[in-house]
Amino acid sequence: MEEEREQLALWAPVALGAGIAAWFALPDPAGWLSFCCAMLALACGACLVPEGMRLRKLLLVCGLLATAGCLLVWGKAAWSGTPPLARPVFAEMAAEVEAVQAVPAQKMVRLLVRPEGRPDLPKRVRVNLDEGHVPEGLGRGALVQFRARLMPPAPPAVPGGYDFAQRAYFLGIGATGRALAPVTVLRAAKSGPTLRARLFDHILHRVDGHGAGIAAAFATGDQGAISEADAEAMRRSGLAHLLSISGLHVTALIGAVIFLLLKLMALNRWAALHWPLMLIAAAGGALAGIGYTLLTGAEVPTVRSCVAALLVLGGLAMERDAITLRLVAAGALVVLLVWPEALVGPSFQMSFAAVIAIVALAEHRRFRSSTAARDEAVWRKGVRAGVAALATGAAVELVLAPIALFHFHQAGMLGAFANLLAIPLTTFVVMPLEAVALLLDIVGLGAPFWWLVGHALDLLLMIAHGVAASPMAVVMAPAHSGGVFTLIVLGGLWGLLWRTRWRWLGLLPVTVGMGLILTASPPEILVTGDGRHVAVRTPGGGMAILRDRAGDYVRDTLSESAGHDGDLAAIATLPGARCSTDLCAVRLRSGRGDWQLLATRSAMLVDRPALEPACAQADIVVSDRRLPFWCRPRWFRADGRLLARTGGLAIDLESGTVRTVLRPGDRHPWIPAQRSRRGRYPSRPRQL
Template sequence: MTWLRSPIPGQHGALFPWAPVFLAMGIGLYISLRQEPPVALLWVSGGAGLAGLVLARRVGATLGPLMTALALVTLGMALAGARAHRVAGPVLDYRYYGPIEGRVVAIDRSYSDALRLTLDRVVLFDTAPDRTPLRVRVSLHGDQRWLDPEPGMTVILTGHLSAPNGPAEPGGFDFRRHAWFQRIGAVGYTRTPVLMIEPAGRGVVLARLRTRLADRIKARLPGETGGFAAAILTGDRSAVGRETLSALRDSNLAHLLAISGLHMGLLAGTVFGALRLALLSVPALGLRVPAKKIAALGALAAAGGYLALSGANVATVRAFVMVAVILGAVLVDRRALSLRAVALAATILLVITPEALFGSGFQMSFAATTALVVVFGLMRGKLRGWPAPLRWGATLVLSSAVAGAATAPVAMAQFNRIAEYGLLANLASVPLMGALVMPSGVAALALMPFGGEALPLWVMGRGLDWILWVAESVSALPGAVGHVPAPPGAVLPLLAFGALVLCLWQGRARIAGLAPSLVAVWLWAGAERPVLLVSGDGALVGVMTEAGRALSRESGAGFVAGIWLENDGDGADQAEGFARWPGASGKSWAVLERGTLRLRHLRGKTGLERLGRCAAGEIVVTDREADVSGGCLLLSAKELAATGAVAWYPDGAGLRAVTTGEISGQRLWTPKLDQENPARSWDIRETPLGFAAKQEGRQARSGGLRSLNMRRHALENR
């Protein structure tokens, strides 16, 4: 053990920031399992983790940290498992159409920009309570102008529901898992009017207050400006249009819309500064009381009120915990901004909501905060002596550059895009947000009970108008958005671990953090996209061509189409993808012929009528249940329901099939496989590759397909 004794003692006093790192490893281990572990194993893991933390203090300075790390990993696994079981609820296992009754608990907008309601206390016709989801989410289409929904209102509607969808492609973001942790057991839509059957009751006072405040703000500031103001003050983003969201994302200003660490920090900082200044302005009072600590308590109370008012979603809870830790440090006379404070905030959040680890907000917030604390720690005292305006400008540019560099890999991996002028947009917007927008917003909220919010909201609106103008102008610049392909699953963890070693490890050995980072970059550069993709419901097919991915339909299945193109690193939309389809197509069918490959995509009853016989070497995809005579490979709705989305990758002289079922395994949030009809995987062999897909400046081997010899391989029952 001699090799362990040299580096560990050198980290004395600097190991606590590693606590959330190893806790996150345990959470990641639980989520990555292909089989749900027994509950007894989770209890054992939790007990072993707690025991390990206690024993680690008694085994010495060398083995103690190692035992602590192992204990935190096992404890993280237990915490994630406990959380997954605690939020468990029924998931709809069939397609439902009929009356839906429930209480509104959240209002937002869907991918298609439709108003969307999340309901609890759900009642479904002819569905037993033990099979009824705890929550459902319904998108509202059609004419809903006579409905003014607010949280707490009980509504009834006629709509379609089904279980939350799995990943759009194997290995992609798992929407089903995300919905599980939100206790959403069904999603759907309605095209008929939604009717109120009972007004909001007393149980959702804060939610109703939030809605009324948002309405009052939007009445004073109409249009997108009012929607922006309501979003950052109350968390209600339902009035922010899709075009505005797109402009904010493309200019790297979307973080200004979500109630995050920036907003919570600005609000707490404004209250802290105002209270401390007010106390010190009265010398007889300021000299007799601990003005700094009183101001910290006032700021903490204001932050708590902001948390409650904004709906206490995961991002806002994360921001509140970080601010509370910083203000707590002020109360106990410790340095407010330190790696220990950041680590404590991260640990608290991972204990409360382990699933937050996989959210882009959590990853980007802590990446930016950690990098800023480290860099400004190294810069401490370096700008002393500079003129104040120059020092302020240098600090602003440095903080924006550091935060942008720290969050860029996460944004690229999560959203497959790079905001090329994001630094410029943030330099033009963030100072105004801190100096004008948030202070005016705080004043508006404080004066609103007395009817005095008009002036501060007007000032706030002028600042938001500037930010929206910056977002629109920057996003419209040529080359404002770059696109990158989705990385393999190991890339982001490797990048994060390498960056953490560089930031947290003490001494020259921190340079070792470059190794996992370089491996991650190498893996990302060699990422290979699927040659052929079939959606989990058979509604869409995508084939890689020389021009990019060709899609089998021009409209419909737009959400899946968008994800496929984004993951390809392709800036095209669905209509452009459809224009690449090299074969014949109609409203309910599409045919692709390339060499000896013949692929038919048939949709609905009309498309199914064109099925007939099929020949060997042909692939037929349909979103309906179907039987076919002939030697073709048939992917019908029934088979795809068992496998989920299917992707084919180059594999020697053929194509290797990967299904969502293989990747996801059997977990609490995945549907149980039909034991009589096990999921299948299909490989395509003896197929010299011919298509070429240009990705990020290199030729990626793809599709081709002459002389097909297709074989079905039944997977083991899972």
């Protein structure tokens, strides 16, 4: 502890985050209170350690911070969250519009509204409206009337999927749906579109080609105009971070503002000799960073970057080295204190993990000595800078891989090489050209620069699509448990935050965790929470789906959760499958033998003489409806009644286990009461 005394403060946000994570991981208030009591006991036990030892202070502070983290997120959930709609409904409402977001890539407009005179509906609802049905006068503050089919925010479709219900709860969204035409404006918006919306629309009309959506995202943070093909290419190539306003964009803007202010003030001799130029330039950069953060919606990566930039500017103004891990820790504490729920999101985790890796690598004495300025030929400096950038990119990719595998079930393998080209192109070409084009648009002279922006973005997309097309672009892995992910995160933090030799002990849990992920076998059967969609593993290692007309979202969700990078075949085309309009039976092979799966595929009622013997011959029956008691398969039945309590399922035939989306007795507030009640549904069905 004495040797690591300079690093102890870095564990403060880790302790606070541990308490927040415990609240999400434990199912009910009894578990949350038990955790708080255990952490307070740890803090009390620290008092038994002899005075003067750093271990005493470390245990005391960590116990108190972990307790505070659990209570903080618990209190915010109780105070500011919005309970979800109990069940799907058709509703006609008059509502005040809070926000309007255009999504040109999907040809729709997204409205955030507050229903009036409808106490049976949540206080805030998000609905989608086809762009062709948008009426005149629609905007923030408008009063509109429409009919909509509303649903509770969607939980994960299958285990390991994206939990929109959790995010919507903290955003205050209690229901989502689609507004049906016509939408009547009872009171037109008093003000026009926001500055962000006007800037978004302006850029889309100034840039030609597929790069228009990316140009708009760089300036506003709104990715609604980026096509799915381009967004997927950016994800697979490891360049998706460029689309989210984060440290790269904030740093580029602040750096440009400081540079311009210093040069302009230096033109005046009196100012150059008597004014504190760096202090004034830093203040101007800080104001620009804050304004940019507010303009782009104040998302977690932007807020983190803005806080970090303000601390760096303060250090530079005081002529101190401010780019340290303590800076990162301070930014993490600010974000967790204001938005504790951000901890479990990929944005927070990937943003801070990348910055920790970069700063930790930059602080290493060997890396610092190898990249230090020296008197040498220009080409040697270029080679040294390129090697340093490649090493930094590789370190970031290694740190982000476990997080990407946990949340998205895929991780980029060539991102370091793609970023080596894309980051300089974005920082030194695209963003400066876009800034100049916006400034010259004030006098109507920005067209040539927008032409250059479009061609530079075409080059960026060419890099993204070229890297994404490589078979080595990504590695896939099936969904894995939070325990394995926690093991990797703790090991990574141990290795990055300490400085003495015992930091290498962190490699052990990281290696074990990654080994478990990469060697895990995907489940043989996936069932979505509504029971309509079933995916099975084929003998050749592929995946097949029950309903071959399923949309892209369902297909992508099932593929990613199974760790499958390819197209989904139709179950009806598999050898040995017997399918009709209403039922589909298929034989599956595993290490434990053959299994017979029976699934319903229509809403038609199947007569008992046909269904009962089919159920008796099947090992597993899956249906989106409630099946009668006489439908008794030999092993497991997942019908509408069970799926209403379990959510989506992942069935592993090798081990004979079933993983569920929902846990019995889960009392988190975004789970409807009828789904969170205690009940005995099988996590391990009866053995054959």
